[in-house]
Amino acid sequence: MTPDGTALTADLVRALLRAQHPDLAERPLRLGARGWDNQLWRLGDDLAVRLPWATATADALLLKEHTWLPVLAPRLPLPVPVPQRLGAPSAGFPRPWIVTTWVPGTPGDLAPATRGREAADALAGFLTALHRPAPDDAPAGRERGGPLAPLVGQFERGLASAVELGLLPDPETVRAMRAIWADAAAAPVWSGPAVWLHGDLHPANVLTADGTFCGVIDFGDLCAGDPACDLAAAWTLLPDGALDRFHTTYRTAYRPAQDPATHAAVLRRARGWALFRALGCLLIGEAGRRGRPGGKPSWAPPARAALRRIVPTP
Numbered sequence: 001m002t003p004d005g006t007a008l009t010a011d012l013v014r015a016l017l018r019a020q021h022p023d024l025a026e027r028p029l030r031l032g033a034r035g036w037d038n039q040l041w042r043l044g045d046d047l048a049v050r051l052p053w054a055t056a057t058a059d060a061l062l063l064k065e066h067t068w069l070p071v072l073a074p075r076l077p078l079p080v081p082v083p084q085r086l087g088a089p090s091a092g093f094p095r096p097w098i099v100t101t102w103v104p105g106t107p108g109d110l111a112p113a114t115r116g117r118e119a120a121d122a123l124a125g126f127l128t129a130l131h132r133p134a135p136d137d138a139p140a141g142r143e144r145g146g147p148l149a150p151l152v153g154q155f156e157r158g159l160a161s162a163v164e165l166g167l168l169p170d171p172e173t174v175r176a177m178r179a180i181w182a183d184a185a186a187a188p189v190w191s192g193p194a195v196w197l198h199g200d201l202h203p204a205n206v207l208t209a210d211g212t213f214c215g216v217i218d219f220g221d222l223c224a225g226d227p228a229c230d231l232a233a234a235w236t237l238l239p240d241g242a243l244d245r246f247h248t249t250y251r252t253a254y255r256p257a258q259d260p261a262t263h264a265a266v267l268r269r270a271r272g273w274a275l276f277r278a279l280g281c282l283l284i285g286e287a288g289r290r291g292r293p294g295g296k297p298s299w300a301p302p303a304r305a306a307l308r309r310i311v312p313t314p
Contacts, residue, residue, distance in 0.1 A: 006093065013041050013049055016093055021085050024099065032102075036294070037061055037220055042102060047084065051097040057142075059095050061220035064139050066098050069219055072196065075132075077125045079103045079215040103215035105207025108237060109298040112203065112305070115211035116242030122213040123237060124249035127230055133193040134224035144199040145225020148185040148272050155181055158279045165286055176311045177275060184272020188265045190226035199223050201233040202281055203302040213237075228266050232273035236281075236306040243309065271310060278306035 006012075010029050017025035027044035034040075037058035041049040052058030066083040073082045085099035113119035143151065159177060162168045168177075198205075199221030207215035234246045251263060285300025287293075 008039050008051055008053055010041070012092065013051070016087055016090070016097065017043075017049070019090065019092065020087050021099065024085070035218065043099065046102050048081065048100050048102045049087075049097065050081075050100060051093065052095050058220075062096060062098050064222060065100075065219050068139070068222055069100075072130070072222075076129050076216075078122065078213060080219065081217055103207060103217055105209050105214040107298075108203035108206045108208050108213075109296070109302050111208045112302055113208050113212055113237065113239055116239045117245060118212040119238055120234075120242040120246035121249055123233060124246050124253065126213070126216060127227070127233070128250060128253040130198065131195040131227045131230065134196045138194065138196065138224035139222060141197065141199050141223030141225055141229075142221060144221050145194070145197045145223050145229045147189050147226075148181075148269060148276070151276060152181075152185060155276055155279070158276075158283060161283055162279060162286075165283075167282055167286060173307075173311055177279075177307075180275055180311065181272055184269050184275070187268035187272075190228065190266070190269075192262070194224035195227050197221075197223050197225055197227065197230050199229060201230055201237065202277055202299070203237060204296070204299065206233070206237055226266075226269065228269035229273050231266065231270035232277055235271065235274035235310050236278055236302070240305075240309065274306065275310050278303045278310060282307070 010031070014025055014029055024043060024047070027047070028042075029049075030042050032040040032042045032048060034053075037052060037055045038050045039053045041051070043049050050062060052062055065081075066086055069080060069082055073080050079101075081100040081103050083098045083100045087093075087097035087099070089095055159168070159174065163174060168174050198216065198219060200218060201216070205216065205218045206213055207217060231250070234243055238246060247267070281299045281303035284294070284296050285298070285303055287295030288297030289295070289300065
């Protein structure tokens with residue numbers, strides 16, 4: 001059910017298609033996934049219908065994808081869901097919705113990447129292609145792509161919650177996390193051009209096949225800003241031992257090349273973003289284990305693996 005009481009069912013989706021895109025209406029239809037903002041319904045083998053359902057901001061996020069993904073997708077080396085049709089608000093469903101291409105693969109929270117070399121190269125290639133200067137009318141991020149300092153309150157609250165729930169029983173680990181965060185927040189801020197960012201590269205938004213990455217989904221947080229926000233994915237998505245290869249590949253391919261001081265500052269901020277995201281995913285995973293609304297138990301294992309890579313151990 002949506003907040004206004006609308007039940008998103010196969011019958012409703014098919015009725016919307018018949019009314020606005022009748023040439024697609026008789027394709028096989030089945031529920032694909034329920035995300036934070038949208039429900040995804042498979043439409044045949046190669047398409048999907050995305051409808052906002054759980055948040056008031058989902059409409060704007062879908063319209064943003066409809067506007068910008070067809071522009072960005074041709075230059076990206078991994079498949080992404082490209083909007084094909086736009087559905088208008090109607091009496092049957094008072095919100096916009098879209099039909100996109102379907103990207104095959106398994107979400108990384110269910111099947112993490114295991115082939116480090118291939119995954120590092122795939123991620124570096126994707127981010128190198130995406131991280132190009134964005135136009136002045138590019139969308140702003142929802143606390144993504146900007147400085148870390150304004151997020152200190154969220155970080156501390158998340159850390160306190162994790163400690164209270166027994167998720168971080170070692171005081172030394174907690175102290176190390178605070179030190180990593182403080183270092184990241186104190187790093188020089190991004191002074192280069194605002195580049196295109198995915199903005200939400202957690203494991204459930206990156207698809208895998210045969211041990212490496214095969215697609216990237218959910219561009220609702222697409223925005224322009226500091227590349228460190230996306231570079232956090234090296235810690236949160238790659239298997240152990242692949243971090244150095246990713247950094248080497250990304251920096252070698254990146255144009256214009258960053259000077260050493262700028263590159264070092266980017267990595268400091270990226271590590272902070274990785275810590276922030278891993279901590280959030282750990283709490284969402286615990287909420288799922290406890291059966292709480294919005295919780296996703298499959299997010300906990302990759303979050304713990306990421307924290308082991310981010311936080312040094314004695």
